[in-house]
Amino acid sequence: MNLGLWLDNLLAYSLQIAALAAAGTVLPMVLKLRHPGVLLHYWKTLFVACLLLPVVQPWRAVPVETDSLNGIGTVHIQTTLAVTAEGPVTLPLPSVMVAVLVLGGLARLTWLAMGFCRLRLYVQNAHRLHPLPEAVVEMCQRVGVSPPFYFSSEIGSPVALGFWKPLILVPDSFREMPLDFQKAISCHELWHVRRNDWLFGLLEEVVVALFWFHPAMWWLSSRIQLSREQVIDRLVLKTTGERKSYLDALLQIALARGRPELTFAPLFLTKHHLTQRVALILTEVAMSRTRIATVVAVSCTLLALTGRLATRAFPLESPPIEQVALLSQASDPGATSTQSASSLRISTEALAQKLVSKVSPAYPVEAKKERIQGEVLLEVNVNAKGEVDNIRIMRGHPLLVHAALDSVKQWKYEPYVKDGVAVPVMSTVYVNFALSGPARPGDPPQGPTTIRLDTNVMAAKLVSSVQPVYPLEAKQKGIQGEVLFEITIDEQGEVIDVQVLGGNAILVGAAYEAVKQWRYTSVLLNGSPVRARANVSINFELTP
Numbered sequence: 001m002n003l004g005l006w007l008d009n010l011l012a013y014s015l016q017i018a019a020l021a022a023a024g025t026v027l028p029m030v031l032k033l034r035h036p037g038v039l040l041h042y043w044k045t046l047f048v049a050c051l052l053l054p055v056v057q058p059w060r061a062v063p064v065e066t067d068s069l070n071g072i073g074t075v076h077i078q079t080t081l082a083v084t085a086e087g088p089v090t091l092p093l094p095s096v097m098v099a100v101l102v103l104g105g106l107a108r109l110t111w112l113a114m115g116f117c118r119l120r121l122y123v124q125n126a127h128r129l130h131p132l133p134e135a136v137v138e139m140c141q142r143v144g145v146s147p148p149f150y151f152s153s154e155i156g157s158p159v160a161l162g163f164w165k166p167l168i169l170v171p172d173s174f175r176e177m178p179l180d181f182q183k184a185i186s187c188h189e190l191w192h193v194r195r196n197d198w199l200f201g202l203l204e205e206v207v208v209a210l211f212w213f214h215p216a217m218w219w220l221s222s223r224i225q226l227s228r229e230q231v232i233d234r235l236v237l238k239t240t241g242e243r244k245s246y247l248d249a250l251l252q253i254a255l256a257r258g259r260p261e262l263t264f265a266p267l268f269l270t271k272h273h274l275t276q277r278v279a280l281i282l283t284e285v286a287m288s289r290t291r292i293a294t295v296v297a298v299s300c301t302l303l304a305l306t307g308r309l310a311t312r313a314f315p316l317e318s319p320p321i322e323q324v325a326l327l328s329q330a331s332d333p334g335a336t337s338t339q340s341a342s343s344l345r346i347s348t349e350a351l352a353q354k355l356v357s358k359v360s361p362a363y364p365v366e367a368k369k370e371r372i373q374g375e376v377l378l379e380v381n382v383n384a385k386g387e388v389d390n391i392r393i394m395r396g397h398p399l400l401v402h403a404a405l406d407s408v409k410q411w412k413y414e415p416y417v418k419d420g421v422a423v424p425v426m427s428t429v430y431v432n433f434a435l436s437g438p439a440r441p442g443d444p445p446q447g448p449t450t451i452r453l454d455t456n457v458m459a460a461k462l463v464s465s466v467q468p469v470y471p472l473e474a475k476q477k478g479i480q481g482e483v484l485f486e487i488t489i490d491e492q493g494e495v496i497d498v499q500v501l502g503g504n505a506i507l508v509g510a511a512y513e514a515v516k517q518w519r520y521t522s523v524l525l526n527g528s529p530v531r532a533r534a535n536v537s538i539n540f541e542l543t544p
Contacts, residue, residue: 003094003478005317010101012314014214017050019310021216024303025223031295035287036230036280042299043223049307050220051207057311059318095478101213108209119161119169126150126169133175135183142239143190151175157253158185160192163199180245181252187236197228230280237281247281250274343381343426344418351427354413356386361407361431367399368435374499376404376431384422386413394428398500398512404431450488450531453523458534461520463493468514468538474506475542483511484537491529493520501535511538 024046033039129149132140140146147160153172160168168189174182192198204221211217236246254274287295367373376396383389388409393401408429415422474480483503490496495516500508515536522529 003098007094007097009316012316013054015314016053016307016310017211017214018216019313020050020053020303020307021046021220023306024299025219027299027302031298033287033295033299034280035292036227036234038287038292038296040224040227040231042296043220043227046303047204047207047217047220047224049303050217053307053311054316057307057316060315104212105210108212109206112205112209119159122152122154123150123161123167123169125154126152129170129175133179133182135179136186139183139187139190139239143187143194145190145194147190147193149186158189160189161198163196166193166198168193177249177252178245180242181249183240184236184242184246184249185253187239188232191232191235191239195232197232201225201228226276229277233277233281243281247278250278343424344416345426346416348428348430351380351382351413351425351429354382354386354416355411356414357412359407359410361403361433363433363435364399364403367397367403367433370399371435372397372399373433373435374400376400376433378404378408378429378431379426380408380429381424381426382413382416383424384415386415388413393500395499395501396431398498398508400431400433401500402505403433407431450533451523451525453532453534455535455537458487458520458532458536461493461523462518463521464519466514466517468510468540470540471506471510474504474510474540477506478542479504479506480540480542481507482537482539483507484535485511485515486533486535487515487518488531488533489520489523490531491522493522495519496531507538507540511540514538 024042027033028039028042033042127150129136129151132149136149145166147162147166147168149168149170151170151172151174155169155171158168158170158174160166168186170185170189174185177185204224208217208221233246237243240246374397377394378396379392379394380388381390388411391405391409393405396404408431411429416425417423481504484501486499486501487495488497495518498512498516500512503511515538523532524530
């Protein structure tokens with residue numbers, strides 16, 4: 001997993017949520033949306049919209065990085081040498097940040113689990129309220145639900161909990177309360193049971209636990225809780241018709257002290273919502289259907305626009321598709337890779353005819369010193385504008401491929417038109433590196449005097465190998481994997497040519513420096529030593 005890309009996407013996603021939540025908070029105030037029922041649906045919709053942002057938006061494709069050198073074909077490769085990182089490895093910052101995020105979420109979920117267990121313990125220690133007071137029986141008939149009531153000396157506020165078999169837990173003092181208080185409190189909890197608020201509240205708390213680091217999600221959850229309680233307040237007033245006794249019950253519960261509230265169940269009273277709930281109870285809120293429809297339509301339109309702007313300003317990026325870096329022994333260097341579903345594959349000649357401007361590669365100094373020359377084969381994706389936006393290494397010497405990449409990514413093409421529309425295309429290009437002057441003794445052979453050996457046969461002839469040094473950058477980034485080469489040995493068994501076929505470029509350099517120092521026994525053909533070519537691989541693995 002690319003932790004860096006994952007964290008970048010998480011940051012972009014968090015900014016999208018922040019923008020959407022900020023706009024969603026301002027709109028009700030500007031449009032004077034005060035109806036509790038409409039607000040509850042509004043906040044729920046906004047909450048769900050924030051969760052669905054990654055699903056409803058297009059992800060920006062990330063071009064395959066030039067650090068990823070991929071080959072083509074299939075073959076069973078036997079690893080000739082495994083390299084492990086020994087000693088202490090510095091823990092990269094992305095890993096630390098991911099660990100903090102995960103531990104924070106687990107801590108919050110643990111807190112919820114503790115609240116649930118404590119609530120269940122209260123229920124186990126509580127006593128069944130039987131027979132039910134007349135006020136409670138009356139409210140059960142009016143609301144249309146009849147869950148069991150339990151009283152406990154361990155709680156200070158009534159709670160309704162459970163989905164499959166709901167119940168209501170009330171404080172011990174409930175039995176001595178006046179009938180109008182009992183009626184108000186029981187009616188409130190009964191409506192929670194009828195509306196299945198416990199289940200919805202639980203789901204919201206789980207989501208907030210996963211987004212524990214984002215204040216906007218906490219804020220939206222708090223708005224949902226407040227609107228839900230305000231809806232219940234209106235239902236209680238409509239059912240009982242007794243405003244004063246209900247307000248008195250709220251205030252009496254608010255004065256209860258020393259009672260734990262470690263629970264995620266909907267409480268009869270959340271103290272920081274008291275002022276807003278009382279203010280709404282004392283105020284008649286009336287909005288016509290036409291005004292509600294208008295406000296909702298305007299809000300949805302503006303929120304959709306905000307979401308679109310936020311996703312464009314902070315786009316999510318999809319990881320590059322990693323392809324298997326293997327080469328068949330009999331494969332043609334010009335063989336093509338799997339065709340992209342979004343690009344039209346054309347021939348190398350057809351693409352060359354569209355070339356408008358070309359930047360020649362700079363010959364690497366080290367390659368010049370070692371008189372390394374040859375061809376680098378690249379697979380390129382050219383977008384509808386004629387720009388190279390994706391490059392994949394097919395074949396080439398490790399000291400030449402980076403220069404080829406730096407050159408080709410600046411090439412410009414005339415857009416390829418099909419049926420009157422410019423379309424992205426995929427093809428291969430060749431970058432040739434040639435040195436002037438006489439060839440150096442020991443340069444790779446070009447004739448048929450070189451024979452190809454099986455990987456296992458070549459591995460059996462290995463006399464000495466140099467252990468690659470695990471690159472520090474690869475350790476810090478957690479990069480590991482296999483590097484595949486095609487090597488050529490001379491008649492004395494010395495490595496005279498190395499071609500990279502696949503692997504991460506951060507690992508390729510270290511593997512190349514090691515492989516070119518390997519020594520083999522001579523390969524004999526009809527009793528005479530000859531040059532030989534085979535595939536070898538080095539596997540880099542990080543130890544915990």
